Amino acid sequence: MSTAEGKYNIKAVSHMLGIPPGTLRAWERRYDIIDPVRNDAGHRLYSDEHVAILRWLADKVNRGFTIGQAVDLLEADNISYVSEVQQSPEDQTARIADDLLFALLHFQEDEAQKCLNQAFSLFTVDKVITEILGAVMVNVGALWEEGKITIAHEHFASYFLHVKLGTMLQAQIPQPYLPKVMAVCAPGEEHELGLLMFSIFLKQKGMQIIYLGQGVPPSDVASAVKEAGVDVVLTTCTMQGNIRRMEKMIEEIEQKNPNVTFAIGGYGLNQQATVSSRLAPFVIGRTKEEWERWVNDLLKVHLKKK
Missing domain, CATH: 3.40.50.280 (Cobalamin-binding domain)
Structure with a gap:
């Protein structure tokens, strides 16, 4: 649950995000994702962080996720939405690709999965495949050819990516x-x-x-x-x-x-x-x-x- 100083009433947030006030209230009540403060009249006041989270959720819904799935992604990895908004998409994909490569080359399957979860929470499947997984795949191959990683590293990384891509193909x-x-x-x-x-x-x-x-x-x-x-x-x-x-x-x-x-x-x-x-x-x-x-x-x- 997110809490911060309130600045915007529900009408203003509804206008900024294109989300009806009734939908905003339902999301808050059902999923307990944010907790707007109340002014003396009892009206909700939303912070910049609240708006950033709601904008992110609305984007996921527009891409085809249910609101429940979007909330699960939000809660899975404690993503920092303020820092994500400040980064360009190119910086974000490069950073996630680097983090995923690091995790795979250190046999950190849980960390690799977190990187993938974050990637899919931010970008379309096409973008994740071409700009993140593709970059990791090329780098793993190049490092192996140059003798900078072992066959064990290459096999672990390839197997992880193979399983994830295979699951996506069947879906x-x-x-x-x-x-x-x-x-x-x-x-x-x-x-x-x-x-x-x-x-x-x-x-x-x-x-x-x-x-x-x-x-x-x-x-x-x-x-x-x-x-x-x-x-x-x-x-x-x-x-x-x-x-x-x-x-x-x-x-x-x-x-x-x-x-x-x-x-x-x-x-x-x-x-x-x-x-x-x-x-x-x-x-x-x-x-x-x-x-x-x-x-x-x-x-x-x-x-x-x-």
Whole structure:
């Protein structure tokens, strides 16, 4: 419960936040989240901190949370909303990414979970995936390649992120009229976090995801694509040495499924100075903006076919 010096009456707060006075009273009564002081006439007076908390809750409700879920997030980690308001979004994402990386590299699962809770309380799923989890994933990979962390560190961090991303993937509800996507790692790949991230991004858009992950022979993928009636095959490659294998897999899938399209990405592909003309049309890009453009182009083509 928050208490501080009162400055604003309920009408002023209602006007500032766009929340009806009756809703404000109901939130206070039901969830005991703030405790406005009363003036001599018995009227509520809200502090700046009260307004900051109510604004944060209203933002979560507008993003699709129930008020109960928003309150649970508020109480889970004792977030400092005054400091959050003062920080720019870029500073906040960078700070949370750094804190999450530190926790993972010190085997602090509880602290890592707190970082994730805070991230999801502040930002959309897309932003958390692309700007926080994506940054952590790249840094873990780079530190491992440079020999600055052990395989144990890399496995712990990857497993934590894999579990969280997998849970998010299952939580989304697809739309049957949108493209059906099969997600599979390129042959020889052992890391699938990038594949999971883009799969969640697509499922957030309403697409159905058939997730296969790593270790599936190309011939089996080709058969599964045909059997499931897949529209798009999503594949990622973290190691440059596997790019040619990925290209061969695409060729094998196309032989059995000439109408299927492809989406490719991953750290290994992004490190290439140039991408072959064979693969270039399928590259999804590195940034959220590039991902959005790719999705928009795909949907235009898909909906025309329907």
